[in-house]
Amino acid sequence: MYQSWTYALNEMDVTSGLIALLVILLLLFAFVHYMTSSHGTFQKLGIDIPPKSPVLGHFGHALKYGVFDVQTVFYKKFKDKKVYGWYDTRTPVLVVRDLDMIKDILVKHFNSFVDRRVVMEHDVPFRDNLLTLRGDRWKQVRASVSPTFSSGRIKKMSPHIERNAKILLENLKEKQESGQEVELKEICEFFTLDTIASIAFGIDLNTLKNPENKFAQEIKKITNPNPLLLAIVFLFPFLGPWFTRIGLPFFPKKSMNYLASAVDSVMAERKREGTEGTVNDFLDLVTSEAKEQGVKERLSLSEIHAQSIIFIFGGLETVSTVMSFTLFLLAVHPECLERAQKEVDEKIGKDFPCSKNVQNLHYLDMCINEAIRMVPPAFFLDRQCVESIDINGVHIPKGMVVLLPVYAIHNDPTFWPEPEKFDPERFTPENKETRHPYAFFPFGHGPRNCIGMRLALVELKIAIAAVLQRYTLVPCSKTVYPFHLSKIRARTTDGAWVKINPRK
Numbered sequence: 429m430y431q432s433w434t435y436a437l438n439e440m441d442v443t444s445g446l447i448a449l450l451v452i453l454l455l456l457f458a459f460v461h462y463m464t465s466s467h468g469t470f471q472k473l474g475i476d477i478p479p480k481s482p483v484l485g486h487f488g489h490a491l492k493y494g495v496f497d498v499q500t501v502f503y504k505k506f507k508d509k510k511v512y513g514w515y516d517t518r519t520p521v522l523v524v525r526d527l528d529m530i531k532d533i534l535v536k537h538f539n540s541f542v543d544r545r546v547v548m549e550h551d552v553p554f555r556d557n558l559l560t561l562r563g564d565r566w567k568q569v570r571a572s573v574s575p576t577f578s579s580g581r582i583k584k585m586s587p588h589i590e591r592n593a594k595i596l597l598e599n600l601k602e603k604q605e606s607g608q609e610v611e612l613k614e615i616c617e618f619f620t621l622d623t624i625a626s627i628a629f630g631i632d633l634n635t636l637k638n639p640e641n642k643f644a645q646e647i648k649k650i651t652n653p654n655p656l657l658l659a660i661v662f663l664f665p666f667l668g669p670w671f672t673r674i675g676l677p678f679f680p681k682k683s684m685n686y687l688a689s690a691v692d693s694v695m696a697e698r699k700r701e702g703t704e705g706t707v708n709d710f711l712d713l714v715t716s717e718a719k720e721q722g723v724k725e726r727l728s729l730s731e732i733h734a735q736s737i738i739f740i741f742g743g744l745e746t747v748s749t750v751m752s753f754t755l756f757l758l759a760v761h762p763e764c765l766e767r768a769q770k771e772v773d774e775k776i777g778k779d780f781p782c783s784k785n786v787q788n789l790h791y792l793d794m795c796i797n798e799a800i801r802m803v804p805p806a807f808f809l810d811r812q813c814v815e816s817i818d819i820n821g822v823h824i825p826k827g828m829v830v831l832l833p834v835y836a837i838h839n840d841p842t843f844w845p846e847p848e849k850f851d852p853e854r855f856t857p858e859n860k861e862t863r864h865p866y867a868f869f870p871f872g873h874g875p876r877n878c879i880g881m882r883l884a885l886v887e888l889k890i891a892i893a894a895v896l897q898r899y900t901l902v903p904c905s906k907t908v909y910p911f912h913l914s915k916i917r918a919r920t921t922d923g924a925w926v927k928i929n930p931r932k
């Protein structure tokens with residue numbers, strides 16, 4: 429009797445064990461099928477790809493090389509091709525390296541590539557932001573927001589930039605007087621955060637003096653999204669919308685809501701005090717009733733929140749990266765620094781830099797361009813094909829993600845001899861004439877290019893010229909040059925350290 433029970437139990441153990449094994453095998457099979465079902469796409473299209481891993485596509489290559497080198501490795505490998513493919517785990521991505529094709533995608537056939545790839549859907553208050561909006565709604569919001577960035581509006585925003593550049597100088601003075609070495613990226617981040625908060629919402633932060641302020645803290649939380657979530661969404665893109673639905677967003681909801689309520693209270697205060705239309709910032713324009721200011725269609729409150737937040741994103745990391753690299757590269761190239769200082773002295777003299785007088789700083793413009801060429805903060809662009817099209821003999825099916833490898837093109841020796849060398853002369857009008865116009869596109873091109881480009885350039889020139897008027901930047905004990913780029917973002921692994929000397 430006892431023996432037959434044991435036998436029966438053992439038999440059950442074996443049966444449940446077999447069922448468990450079968451379930452695991454089925455799940456594994458479903459997983460492998462899901463991950464690989466699109467892996468034949470490029471073969472069908474007759475497009476080459478680098479060797480990939482059977483399940484994760486080229487994800488492993490991105491981890492191994494980092495976001496910069498992975499571009500250049502494949503870009504060089506397919507140097508005779510117009511396009512090649514890779515798989516972001518299971519998503520086929522068509523990489524376009526031919527500059528004429530890039531032009532067609534961004535401009536001539538824009539209507540087939542109006543959208544960007546959206547990896548993660550966002551919830552309000554970030555949902556309706558310009559960067560991720562699609563199709564007609566993107567067109568409407570872009571048309572409503574564009575007047576904010578006209579030359580006239582930028583001129584009116586100039587005092588916001590100048591005020592914050594003066595705070596930057598005070599801070600540098602303290603560091604110089606106490607003999608401290610300066611990490612440029614950090615200090616440029618503080619400056620750009622203060623400036624964009626002032627330009628977008630008219631808020632005075634003074635993060636340079638008070639780095640712990642609540643606004644800066646919340647921004648910090650948002651600009652460092654959950655890396656685990658990011659990795660999972662890349663592996664399993666279909667989970668993205670579900671994460672949003674179950675309240676696990678990319679960006680902390682609390683911080684997003686904090687920013688949205690900051691916008692609400694600024695708008696309410698202006699209404700109360702009757703100062704709407706006098707502050708000359710982004711909120712002023714979009715909340716204004718005045719049609720003659722160029723607002724074609726009024727934005728909803730949710731769209732105003734989203735645009736205000738995206739301006740902080742768009743204008744923070746990008747501008748601080750370019751500003752810190754330009755100052756750093758000038759510090760390690762004293763002959764270029766001297767020439768830039770001489771130009772500032774001659775063209776601006778003792779006046780404080782403003783949107784008007786920085787327009788004449790052509791050499792500084794060349795230095796900034798050369799820094800963005802070497803390290804473009806937006807190191808690739810992408811578009812999603814919304815209707816199938818053939819371009820230059822390449823068939824691009826609807827839904828295909830198209831990637832434009834900005835960093836690899838900016839460092840291609842065919843267009844830029846000795847690309848690792850900092851050489852502002854590449855941007856003289858004569859040298860520019862000899863190059864394909866799409867060999868340099870740090871702000872994108874076409875109708876969906878960077879809306880903040882002109883503002884960014886004015887901000888950069890005002891801040892850098894103000895520093896060069898008063899200080900000479902020199903290498904210090906912590907300076908590492910040539911620099912090494914981080915594997916995941918446009919910054920150096922060793923910081924951008926310099927010492928600051930007052931000019932005689």
Ligand code: HEM
Nearest residue numbers: 558739742743746747806870871872873876877878880884
């Ligand atoms: C040096 C600084 C900057 C760089 C290098 C930069 C770069 C870029 C790039 C490459 C794009 C994508 C363009 C494309 O897909 O063709 C972009 C889009 C965008 N940028 Fe910038 N950007 C900078 C500064 C700014 C600033 C200061 C703002 C706002 C105040 C801003 C707001 C935006 C927005 C809203 C978009 C999305 C435009 C759309 O989809 O219609 N950017 N930026």
